[in-house]
Amino acid sequence: RKEVEQDPGPFNVPEGATVAFNCTYSNSASQSFFWYRQDCRKEPKLLMSVYSSGNEDGRFTAQLNRASQYISLLIRDSKLSDSATYLCVVNIGTGANNLFFGTGTRLTVIP
Amino acid sequence: EAQVTQNPRYLITVTGKKLTVTCSQNMNHEYMSWYRQDPGLGLRQIYYSMNVEVTDKGDVPEGYKVSRKEKRNFPLILESPSPNQTSLYFCASTTLGVGDTQYFGPGTRLTVL
Numbered sequence: 147r148k149e150v151e152q153d154p155g156p157f158n159v160p161e162g163a164t165v166a167f168n169c170t171y172s173n174s175a176s177q178s179f180f181w182y183r184q185d186c187r188k189e190p191k192l193l194m195s196v197y198s199s200g201n202e203d204g205r206f207t208a209q210l211n212r213a214s215q216y217i218s219l220l221i222r223d224s225k226l227s228d229s230a231t232y233l234c235v236v237n238i239g240t241g242a243n244n245l246f247f248g249t250g251t252r253l254t255v256i257p
Numbered sequence: 258e259a260q261v262t263q264n265p266r267y268l269i270t271v272t273g274k275k276l277t278v279t280c281s282q283n284m285n286h287e288y289m290s291w292y293r294q295d296p297g298l299g300l301r302q303i304y305y306s307m308n309v310e311v312t313d314k315g316d317v318p319e320g321y322k323v324s325r326k327e328k329r330n331f332p333l334i335l336e337s338p339s340p341n342q343t344s345l346y347f348c349a350s351t352t353l354g355v356g357d358t359q360y361f362g363p364g365t366r367l368t369v370l
Binding site for chain 2: 150187188189190191192233245247248249250
């Protein structure tokens with residue numbers, strides 16, 4: 147079983163739509179959680195960390211459910227520039243050597 | 258500007274010809290790592306280093322070597338590349354600790370014929 151599993155996608159949504167991605171993790175001792183964004187053929191970049199209480203950054207909202215071991219990312223009012231692959235990342239210990247990446251969910255926002 | 262640089266960005270080589278991919282960061286980070294990214298498999302860690310002269314294997318270390326003689330540099334060495342090492346490689350650096358952001362280099366696309 148993979149440490150981190152994501153919705154397979156791809157998601158094709160019209161501009162202005164709301165879209166949600168889920169990600170499940172297998173290790174209940176996981177300590178920190180992140181969403182990264184990766185544009186085609188580019189490096190991943192941190193989109194947001196995910197905190198226990200949930201957190202919001204503009205049109206983006208991240209939620210963590212420890213009991214069910216999943217995290218989610220909600221994007222409201224989708225823009226064309228949101229088209230990318232979104233990677234779920236889980237740290238199962240302290241330090242970045244315990245990071246596990248999901249395979250990513252591809253989002254395409256259509257005009 | 259804080260950044261991680263990698264060179265070369267693109268490389269086509271032949272089986273068995275030794276190569277080195279360089280990685281350098283200017284953020285004074287203790288921690289550096291190498292990943293490879295393959296379709297359907299996501300990012301997998303090859304090697305990591307927690308500080309100068311401290312390196313350890315990640316999930317897929319076979320066929321790779323690394324060194325960390327200086328804090329800013331963390332080269333990836335393929336002594337005898339094989340076609341199954343054709344992949345997109347990323348170097349990353351971060352400060353140690355839970356929750357710290359990893360900064361990725363721009364990637365090196367390697368093709369081994």
